[in-house]
Amino acid sequence: MFRVVYCPASIRAGRAGPVRERCRALMKLLLVEDNFDDADFLAASLRRHKVDDVALSHVATLRDATDQLKSHSFDVVLLDLHLPDGSGMECVDAVQAADPATPIVALSGKDDEEFALSILNKGVQDYLVKWEGQTRTILRAIRYAIERKRSEMRLNYLAQYDPLTEIPNRQYFHDQLEKATARARREGRKVALFFLDLDQFKIVNDTLGHNAGDRLLREMAQRLRGSTRAGDVIARLGGDEFAVLLEGIRGALDAEAVAQSILEMVAEPFHVEGREIEVTTSIGITIYPNDNSDTATLLKNADIAMYQAKEQGRNNFKFFTERMHEELLEYHNLENDIRDAISAELFSLVFQPKVNLITRKLQGLEALLRWNCPRRGNVSPVDFIPVAEQSGHIVPLGHWVLNEVCRTLNRWQAAGTPVVPVSINVSARQFQQADFHKRVANVLNHHAIAPDLIELELTEGLLMEDTDSAQRALQQFRDIGVRISIDDFGTGHSCLNYLRRFPIDVLKIDKSFVQDVTSCEDSSIIVEAIISLANSLRLDTVAEGVETREQMNFLIDRGCHVAQGFFFGQPLKERAVRPYLEDLIDDAAGFATARLDMSEIA
Numbered sequence: 174m175f176r177v178v179y180c181p182a183s184i185r186a187g188r189a190g191p192v193r194e195r196c197r198a199l200m201k202l203l204l205v206e207d208n209f210d211d212a213d214f215l216a217a218s219l220r221r222h223k224v225d226d227v228a229l230s231h232v233a234t235l236r237d238a239t240d241q242l243k244s245h246s247f248d249v250v251l252l253d254l255h256l257p258d259g260s261g262m263e264c265v266d267a268v269q270a271a272d273p274a275t276p277i278v279a280l281s282g283k284d285d286e287e288f289a290l291s292i293l294n295k296g297v298q299d300y301l302v303k304w305e306g307q308t309r310t311i312l313r314a315i316r317y318a319i320e321r322k323r324s325e326m327r328l329n330y331l332a333q334y335d336p337l338t339e340i341p342n343r344q345y346f347h348d349q350l351e352k353a354t355a356r357a358r359r360e361g362r363k364v365a366l367f368f369l370d371l372d373q374f375k376i377v378n379d380t381l382g383h384n385a386g387d388r389l390l391r392e393m394a395q396r397l398r399g400s401t402r403a404g405d406v407i408a409r410l411g412g413d414e415f416a417v418l419l420e421g422i423r424g425a426l427d428a429e430a431v432a433q434s435i436l437e438m439v440a441e442p443f444h445v446e447g448r449e450i451e452v453t454t455s456i457g458i459t460i461y462p463n464d465n466s467d468t469a470t471l472l473k474n475a476d477i478a479m480y481q482a483k484e485q486g487r488n489n490f491k492f493f494t495e496r497m498h499e500e501l502l503e504y505h506n507l508e509n510d511i512r513d514a515i516s517a518e519l520f521s522l523v524f525q526p527k528v529n530l531i532t533r534k535l536q537g538l539e540a541l542l543r544w545n546c547p548r549r550g551n552v553s554p555v556d557f558i559p560v561a562e563q564s565g566h567i568v569p570l571g572h573w574v575l576n577e578v579c580r581t582l583n584r585w586q587a588a589g590t591p592v593v594p595v596s597i598n599v600s601a602r603q604f605q606q607a608d609f610h611k612r613v614a615n616v617l618n619h620h621a622i623a624p625d626l627i628e629l630e631l632t633e634g635l636l637m638e639d640t641d642s643a644q645r646a647l648q649q650f651r652d653i654g655v656r657i658s659i660d661d662f663g664t665g666h667s668c669l670n671y672l673r674r675f676p677i678d679v680l681k682i683d684k685s686f687v688q689d690v691t692s693c694e695d696s697s698i699i700v701e702a703i704i705s706l707a708n709s710l711r712l713d714t715v716a717e718g719v720e721t722r723e724q725m726n727f728l729i730d731r732g733c734h735v736a737q738g739f740f741f742g743q744p745l746k747e748r749a750v751r752p753y754l755e756d757l758i759d760d761a762a763g764f765a766t767a768r769l770d771m772s773e774i775a
């Protein structure tokens with residue numbers, strides 16, 4: 174049963190302009206009420222007041238109501254809570270399920286007003302006690318209900334959608350993932366979860382500005398929508414991270430096909446602000462229930478797999494595996510052990526000589542970290558430094574190194590031992606601290622160490638990441654008087670332009686080139702090029718990793734006059750460095766030669 178019980182006269186008569194326009198301003202009410210007298214009473218009072226912007230339709234059962242709501246749109250549902258086929262909250266639930274967007278005004282009798290009041294906020298926007306009050310009051314309640322529903326929906330939207338891309342946000346995605354895995358569990362089906370991260374999005378943002386970055390993200394959201402099916406959920410998790418949820422897949426093969434098409438679609442050039450930009454993405458995939466976990470873990474697993482995809486050259490996808498999980502556990506173990514070792518002071522320093530190849534004198538030392546872990550034995554910095562960097566432990570650890578170096582220099586000076594400059598390796602995280610130069614100055618002050626006794630070794634990548642702030646930071650060190658060396662030079666991708674602008678002192682030629690100079694033409698050409706570049710920029714060069722006399726001679730011939738490597742000496746404990754330093758007191762001419770010969774024999 175469905176009947177229109179009231180429609181404004183103007184519409185019936187076709188007056189007041191085109192019907193369609195009138196209809197747009199018309200408020201369409203659906204009255205769900207099994208008592209026909211009540212329905213007719215409301216229609217009669219609308220008629221009596223010649224209300225001209227309301228149309229009232231009437232159904233008498235929940236069943237008819239849900240049918241109507243599914244096929245037509247209404248502005249408000251007036252819902253009696255005692256119907257032949259349902260009562261109370263049941264009625265509300267059924268109406269909501271049929272159309273979650275339509276506001277509900279519950280109709281109660283005098284005796285169940287309390288109940289009506291109690292279900293406000295449970296999907297019910299307002300209630301009316303039948304038919305107390307004037308028609309106008311009733312209509313006002315209805316209008317308020319519509320307003321309330323609108324703002325509710327708006328808030329819901331804001332809570333669930335990412336305003337920039339207008340696709341679901343992390344919260345909503347979590348909820349959907351939860352529901353999808355529950356469904357998959359019940360129905361014995363599979364769900365694939367993709368975690369996407371744009372490659373080098375930061376570069377776009379930094380070079381073209383945030384507006385361009387925003388446009389790119391919006392376009393990305395659209396493309397994702399285009400390469401998935403209607404039922405798939407896509408979301409922006411934050412920054413340049415997106416997620417995709419595929420339900421009802423048969424297995425990895427289906428997921429692979431979708432991943433492949435996403436990669437291809439992203440690889441098409443983007444047109445942003447009159448420019449053509451090429452972007453790629455890395456995708457981590459996990460499949461439920463193959464990786465049987467709760468939703469938070471599933472997201473984390475997909476994230477881990479995404480990192481693997483990035484590490485293996487970007488612009489590809491990787492499925493999560495148990496092996497990745499184990500690596501992550503190992504990472505966390507190592508991270509914990511590093512934290513413990515910092516507080517237990519299990520780290521120590523060794524010092525490797527740098528030798529002047531012309532004067533054969535000791536020219537400096539490089540401080541290198543050593544970790545003797547009770548459980549693991551000696552751990553190489555090659556293994557623990559990256560973990561310390563990623564976890565942030567490098568900041569306190571690096572601070573400890575700086576302190577320890579200054580304390581050692583101070584001890585030597587107090588004992589009357591001559592000293593040489595000591596270089597310290599500095600990680601990106603340390604260098605990027607806003608007050609890093611102040612920390613360094615404080616430590617120098619505290620131990621009364623002259624700034625030119627300290628040289629900081631930085632890597633190229635670190636400086637090229639954000640060249641402006643790097644330049645500022647370098648200048649601050651120049652002002653303090655600390656020397657700066659670029660470590661592992663030649664392995665990064667330095668822009669010569671910046672190199673010229675940066676206030677630096679030394680290029681340290683990476684050992685991978687030095688070790689091949691006598692056997693590989695490319696390496697010898699690179700080393701020659703670095704030396705002549707340094708000369709033209711008036712920078713010193715230090716060759717690291719020198720292991721043979723031939724390598725040393727090559728360097729002397731080409732004009733690189735300072736070297737470091739096993740040929741001259743292994744990194745030494747403080748105790749073992751002293752004799753080297755003490756030899757400086759005498760005429761040092763014979764010193765390095767003697768050491769050289771010894772190291773050749775050893």
Ligand code: C2E
Nearest residue numbers: 541542554555558574598599600718719720737738739740
């Ligand atoms: P690096 O700064 O390039 O340090 C030189 C590395 O080469 C040292 O390894 C050193 O022992 C090794 N080496 C020296 N001479 C030779 C040689 O003739 N042949 C060969 N094959 N190797 C040579 P180590 O001590 O294992 O340090 C490895 C890396 O760990 C360092 O590379 C540096 O990046 C990092 N590291 C070490 N100590 C610290 C530190 O205190 N702070 C930070 N941030 N990083 C550190």
Ligand code: CA
Nearest residue numbers: 539598630660
């Ligand atoms: Ca170094």
Ligand code: CA
Nearest residue numbers: 660661683717
């Ligand atoms: Ca190095």
